[in-house]
Amino acid sequence: MSEDRSMSTLELDLDAALRDVGSHLAAPGAAGLAERVRARIQAEQPRRAAVPWWRTILGRGRGIQRGPDRSRSLLLAAAALLLLAAAVTAAIGYGLPGIRILFGPPPSTLPSPTVPASAAPGAGLGLGAPVSLEDAREAVGFEILLPDDGRIGPLDAVYLSGSRLALAWGPDPRLPGTTREGLGLLLVEIDGRVEPESVEKLIRTGTRVEPVTVAGSAGYWIDGEHHFLSYIAPNGTRIEETMRDVGNALLWTRDGITYRLEGELTRDEAIELAETLS
Amino acid sequence: MAYEELVRRYQDVAVRTAHVIAPAADADDAAQEAFVKAWIALPRFRAGAPFRPWLLQIVANEARNRRRSAGRREGLAIRATADRPSDDAAPSPETAALVAERRAHLLAAINRLRDDDREIIAARYFLELSEAEAADVLRIPRGTVKSRLSRALGRLRDHLTGVEA
Structure with a gap:
């Protein structure tokens, strides 16, 4: 390769070379991927089966739930299985060829995915009364902003508590999520300004707080635990808020409204997402 | 299914x-x-x-x-395959070796780039994503895809000329 060729030739070459490499990229992991995915999905199925086979053996139709009860059930199931195996062995003797115990045939096609029935995202966090977005729009005296980002799906739940609005999205595999199961992202909008003292308090408790700018507005990036924040409402009253830590938080004020975006996003991801609010 | x-x-x-x-x-x-x-x-x-x-x-x-x-980007490596037999008009072994070497050289330079540079180049050239798709996949604002790509290509070019000079 000559060293004295012009930059434009190099540019042209680079473009073509990159496309050439792109058409010759190795994707070794793609071999057998569909089969592995299928096996993984089928492995997910027994958890969702209506009546596990061992439950019929145990004769306990109901009442087997999660937690310690469940592990005891599993122990009982294992014991029952041993008994069953012993009974089968005793009945037919050792070493008989061709004896197979089948626990039901594997599904020939994969069943439709189902969403586990659970509470709305953010429920139980004390975020306020669940309301519809329309009702929230009427109730609060400010314009509710929503992120305009390809990865953020439709809003899943809205909670209202005084002049504080909490917008919740369910878990989405495209987002890093939050520390709370069932909650993918949380956006809080408050008619008020952050009380600087409450941010100082955070810093004193060892939480990392970094001043940032969100689309020209001043804000803070709060990395780590934060339990209390207070806001000053337009009428001068102070709004104390006990936080339910769901992840890191980006806090900023724009046109008198304070926004708090919470989740396991990185600082830059949070700022980029925050800047799409409209 | x-x-x-x-x-x-x-x-x-x-x-x-x-x-x-x-x-x-x-x-x-x-x-x-x-x-x-x-x-x-x-x-x-x-x-x-x-x-x-x-x-x-x-x-x-x-x-x-x-x-x-x-934690570390150890072992991070986009690799090229050998030419498929149907490619081109079956080049001579010498040509094939030269082509493979050039590809490996370019990939080595790309693998040395910092994460965001490598990702934007790969998104546009290797995955052939549209600008909007690349922005969504890489989590960057849609308006910055072009400028990031051009900066990344600039740095890649620097690496290549630096190595070749």
């Missing part, structure tokens, strides 16, 4: 996407896990929306999580 067909259709681009972001040891696993998560999340998928960018965002998220836990 319809989903298995979807997996087959998108497995190449999914695996490549994972390799662009995650260390080689984790990338295949990330792609596989992403397909499983996508299947579980299918009810959340908006009907009529394009499936590919949605899937690739999930792949990218899985790959990023693995990179985060791997």
Whole structure:
């Protein structure tokens, strides 16, 4: 390769070379991927089966739930299985060829995915009364902003508590999520300004707080635990808020409204997402 | 089974996407896990929306999580395959070797780039994502894809000329 060729030739070459490499990229992991995915999905199925086979053996139709009860059930199931195996062995003797115990045939096609029935995202966090977005729009005296980002799906739940609005999205595999199961992202909008003292308090408790700018507005990036924040409402009253830590938080004020975006996003991801609010 | 067909259709681009972001040891696993998560999340998928960018965002998220836990970018390597026999008009072994060497050289330079440079180049040239898709998959504002790509290409060019000079 000559060293004295012009930059434009190099540019042209680079473009073509990159496309050439792109058409010759190795994707070794793609071999057998569909089969592995299928096996993984089928492995997910027994958890969702209506009546596990061992439950019929145990004769306990109901009442087997999660937690310690469940592990005891599993122990009982294992014991029952041993008994069953012993009974089968005793009945037919050792070493008989061709004896197979089948626990039901594997599904020939994969069943439709189902969403586990659970509470709305953010429920139980004390975020306020669940309301519809329309009702929230009427109730609060400010314009509710929503992120305009390809990865953020439709809003899943809205909670209202005084002049504080909490917008919740369910878990989405495209987002890093939050520390709370069932909650993918949380956006809080408050008619008020952050009380600087409450941010100082955070810093004193060892939480990392970094001043940032969100689309020209001043804000803070709060990395780590934060339990209390207070806001000053337009009428001068102070709004104390006990936080339910769901992840890191980006806090900023724009046109008198304070926004708090919470989740396991990185600082830059949070700022980029925050800047799409409209 | 319809989903298995979807997996087959998108497995190449999914695996490549994972390799662009995650260390080689984790990338295949990330792609596989992403397909499983996508299947579980299918009810959340908006009907009529394009499936590919949605899937690739999930792949990218899985790959990023693995990179985060791997800590270092050790073993991160996008690799080229050998020429398929049907390629071109069966070049001579000498030419094939030269071509393979040039590809490896270029890939080595790309693998040396910092994460965001490598990712934007790979997104546009290797995964052939549109600007909007690249922005979504890489989690960057749509308006900055062009400028980031041009800066990344500039740095790649510097690496290449620096090495070749």
